[in-house]
Amino acid sequence: MHVIASSAQLSWNVVDDVRQMFSFRFMVNAYRAGTIAAVVAAVFGWFMVLRRQTFAGHTLAVVGFPGAAAAVLAGVSVQYGLLVFCVVTALAIAAIPSASGIGYGEETALIGTLQAFALALGYLFHSLHGGSLDGVTSLLFGTLFGVTSTQVVILLVVGATAMVALTVGARPLLFASIDADVAAARGVPTRGLAIGFLVLLGVAAAAVSQITGSLLVFALLVLPPATAQRLSPRPSVSLPASVAIGVVVTWLGLAAAFFSPYPSGFWITTIAFAAYVVAVLASRSR
Amino acid sequence: MTASALSFDGAGADLGHKTIWRDLNAEIGRGEFVAVLGPNGVGKSTLIKVVVGLLPVAAGTVTVLGGPPGRHNREIGYLPQRRSFDATMRIRGIDVVRLGLDGDRWGIPLGPFGNRDRRRRANARIDDVIELVGAAAFATKPIGQMSGGEQQRLLIAQALVREPELLLLDEPLDSLDLPNQAAIAELVASISRERGVTVLLVAHDVNPILPYLDRVIYLGHGAGLIGSPEEVITSESLSDLYDTPIEVLRASDGRLVVVGQPEAPSHHHDRHEH
Numbered sequence: 001m002h003v004i005a006s007s008a009q010l011s012w013n014v015v016d017d018v019r020q021m022f023s024f025r026f027m028v029n030a031y032r033a034g035t036i037a038a039v040v041a042a043v044f045g046w047f048m049v050l051r052r053q054t055f056a057g058h059t060l061a062v063v064g065f066p067g068a069a070a071a072v073l074a075g076v077s078v079q080y081g082l083l084v085f086c087v088v089t090a091l092a093i094a095a096i097p098s099a100s101g102i103g104y105g106e107e108t109a110l111i112g113t114l115q116a117f118a119l120a121l122g123y124l125f126h127s128l129h130g131g132s133l134d135g136v137t138s139l140l141f142g143t144l145f146g147v148t149s150t151q152v153v154i155l156l157v158v159g160a161t162a163m164v165a166l167t168v169g170a171r172p173l174l175f176a177s178i179d180a181d182v183a184a185a186r187g188v189p190t191r192g193l194a195i196g197f198l199v200l201l202g203v204a205a206a207a208v209s210q211i212t213g214s215l216l217v218f219a220l221l222v223l224p225p226a227t228a229q230r231l232s233p234r235p236s237v238s239l240p241a242s243v244a245i246g247v248v249v250t251w252l253g254l255a256a257a258f259f260s261p262y263p264s265g266f267w268i269t270t271i272a273f274a275a276y277v278v279a280v281l282a283s284r285s286r
Numbered sequence: 287m288t289a290s291a292l293s294f295d296g297a298g299a300d301l302g303h304k305t306i307w308r309d310l311n312a313e314i315g316r317g318e319f320v321a322v323l324g325p326n327g328v329g330k331s332t333l334i335k336v337v338v339g340l341l342p343v344a345a346g347t348v349t350v351l352g353g354p355p356g357r358h359n360r361e362i363g364y365l366p367q368r369r370s371f372d373a374t375m376r377i378r379g380i381d382v383v384r385l386g387l388d389g390d391r392w393g394i395p396l397g398p399f400g401n402r403d404r405r406r407r408a409n410a411r412i413d414d415v416i417e418l419v420g421a422a423a424f425a426t427k428p429i430g431q432m433s434g435g436e437q438q439r440l441l442i443a444q445a446l447v448r449e450p451e452l453l454l455l456d457e458p459l460d461s462l463d464l465p466n467q468a469a470i471a472e473l474v475a476s477i478s479r480e481r482g483v484t485v486l487l488v489a490h491d492v493n494p495i496l497p498y499l500d501r502v503i504y505l506g507h508g509a510g511l512i513g514s515p516e517e518v519i520t521s522e523s524l525s526d527l528y529d530t531p532i533e534v535l536r537a538s539d540g541r542l543v544v545v546g547q548p549e550a551p552s553h554h555h556d557r558h559e560h
Contacts, residue, residue, distance in 0.1 A: 175389030
């Protein structure tokens with residue numbers, strides 16, 4: 001399909017170009033899946049960045065690789081492998097003792113250990129299956145242009161469920177993230193929220209990584225929220241802005257990939273990174 | 287409602303298997319401004335955490351606003367000991383105050399779709415309390431970019447926003463410069479006086495709050511003393527409490543200097559407890 005994509009000609013007439021892109025079924029599905037993934041990642045990432053749990057989030061994204069490899073080895077659907085590995089890892093991270101559920105210090109070393117072990121397992125599973133390097137590439141960098149309609153529906157259901165659960169706990173989670181001791185004194189179940197958030201983050205990472213690959217989940221999870229929080233310290237502005245940035249970056253990245261010989265993951269990450277740099281420079285000059 | 291805000295009856299606290307203090311007997315009346323004093327590691331923060339129900343009562347009984355610790359936390363404003371918000375915390379001061387009002391409610395704020403009356407009342411309440419602590423000029427800045435004194439004012443606003451009957455302040459003067467220490471001490475005293483709020487304030491140094499205090503609890507050597515500052519902070523009573531000669535000097539400006547005060551054996555406990 002990359003052959004098709006790279007043969008597309010950019011006419012600079014936006015209407016024609018969009019029509020040309022969407023005449024391909026795989027592009028329509030890429031946009032659907034990419035949009036859902038961007039929204040879910042932007043919302044979960046917003047809390048993750050605020051809670052200083054980006055390293056935990058990175059680890060949850062990366063364990064998608066051994067998860068998917070294990071599923072291939074066991075001959076079951078990749079989705080199950082992703083989900084099981086991400087949720088189990090989330091529970092393992094949540095079990096690391098800490099006062100507030102916010103990660104620093106020795107916690108990061110433990111999470112790093114988990115991450116290295118997970119990557120080693122992924123490598124093992126993959127070589128046991130006798131897989132090719134192409135397989136690894138698609139697990140790590142995703143197959144945005146190869147998403148099926150069934151995958152889009154599953155992504156929508158899993159993503160929507162995770163979002164509803166997060167919405168219910170959003171305000172106490174924000175309180176616990178900023179001010180764990182005071183929140184606990186007010187009766188907020190800070191420990192339960194910390195565990196629940198990590199598990200939901202794991203589910204979201206699993207859902208998204210099937211589309212974007214294990215490594216690029218992290219780009220969507222951290223770059224749009226970090227950019228949005230740079231732009232505004234108001235939650236009611238920066239959370240919607242995070243979603244908007246994630247979606248726009250994904251749309252532009254997919255289009256750029258369609259009309260160029262370079263992969264979508266490269267474009268999405270590069271555009272997101274450029275937005276972050278602009279936001280940093282803009283907030284500096286203010 | 288009982289007459290006393292807080293009472294300790296042979297009360298004790300442990301951290302893990304370690305006894306922190308025992309046999310604390312004290313009655314604190316409503317509207318009193320009481321300081322908890324003592325060297326590092328004697329369990330001053332532990333005392334506050336027991337009152338708010340974050341740590342169990344290990345011995346005796348503790349009654350808070352007429353119930354066991356934790357029962358009436360809605361009427362308690364709590365300011366934990368902390369370092370400070372780091373510079374990358376991108377949340378406005380006013381949002382931190384608002385969380386003190388409704389942060390324990392599930393779901394998300396509905397904004398313009400919610401109950402308009404309730405929203406207006408909440409906003410008025412938040413503006414009022416920010417005005418009270420003198421934070422109106424900087425409340426909409428990101429909290430990570432404020433000075434220690436500005437952050438402390440907003441955190442006191444957060445603790446006050448539900449109009450609590452009891453205010454528990456753990457080292458609110460820590461890491462502030464002298465003018466800010468004096469300003470925060472005066473602010474807390476005026477809130478206590480004008481609104482009839484009972485205040486229990488943990489401090490290293492009694493001097494910034496000395497002019498405003500009704501009584502002090504002095505913790506040391508696993509036990510505690512309560513009384514007026516003049517009664518408790520004397521060479522005799524502190525020497526008795528620590529079982530070693532201690533001298534209390536009064537400087538010409540009225541400041542108290544405690545000389546020869548031993549450090550508690552568990553020096554690091556107070557800071558690292560969780």
